[in-house]
Amino acid sequence: MDVDQIRMALGGNRRSLARTLTNIENGTVTIQQIRSLLGDNDSTVKSKAWGSLAITGAPGVGKSCLIDKLLKIWALQGNKIALLAIDPSSPRTGGALLGDRVRITAIDNEAIKNQIYIRSIATRKSSGSVPLIVADMIDFLHMAKWDKVVIETVGSGQSEVRCAAIADRIVVVEGPARGDGVQAEKAGLLELADAVVVNKSDLPGASKHAEELLESFELGLGDVPPVMLTSALNEIGVDEAAKVLIQLVDSGRSVRARWRERLLAHNERKILESPKLEEILASLAVGSTSIDEAVRTLSGE
Ligand SMILES: Nc1nc2c(ncn2[C@@H]2O[C@H](COP(=O)(O)OP(=O)(O)OP(=O)(O)O)[C@@H](O)[C@H]2O)c(=O)[nH]1
């Protein structure tokens, strides 16, 4: 562990920050090691304001475009914001690298570029549990005084949903209605939403979809999250969304679902990071152990 590098990162050096985050991503340093080095035992004050906000939704709904506008507004208000863009190089999203299709232009703005930090996470390279790597990166960014961390993640697939569940708040971005109502496949993600943004309001079907979403939330249990309409492209509704999102409160409705995802993520880490994993996989492959036995061994029973 490079102690000087960590101290420089915490002191505001961006190159050291990038390197430390890479080490966390590769598993060569853990957040526990960093905390014990600093004599810090997670004394983060739990305030009502969020420290991390996940922005999630299907590929192409306009998450990056919307985030670019939100970062600009929040930075101009004096916030320091880091963006962690997860899995932008996934084959599913057509291999569009961060900034490839939609550049985050907020960092080109001289007035605010020192208040914005952008980092992408290539999950395919990771051998550990991605959601918890993201959690550790958020922790380190907070330690380095990046008070607000925004996470962009595609909202399909278990690992991505779990990445979103790591954040203090979850915003689901949707597009205009495709005439198929609110799909069951999306219900799981919407269950986690503290707010929903229907983007591309310049296209037909957006307000209809916002109404459909409100109706389905009203049919469900608990409080109804804010549902907002934006056109990130034409910068319509974005100021209002920025205002609601920066002070977004935890919807009581999503708390249990979020803890379920976190519990599963921790369980996954236990398995993926077990020193016995390879050995157990080999035994399972040749049939010399049962799955029940393997689970018992991995959970240390
Ligand atoms: N008409 C319209 N197009 C938009 C709007 N917002 C974004 N787009 C376009 O939608 C496309 C996808 O935008 P992105 O911001 O890359 O979407 P994304 O959700 O980040 O996509 P992935 O990261 O690949 O999941 C781009 O061509 C944008 O220009 C909008 O409000 N209206």
Ligand SMILES: [Mg+2]
């Ligand atoms: Mg994107």
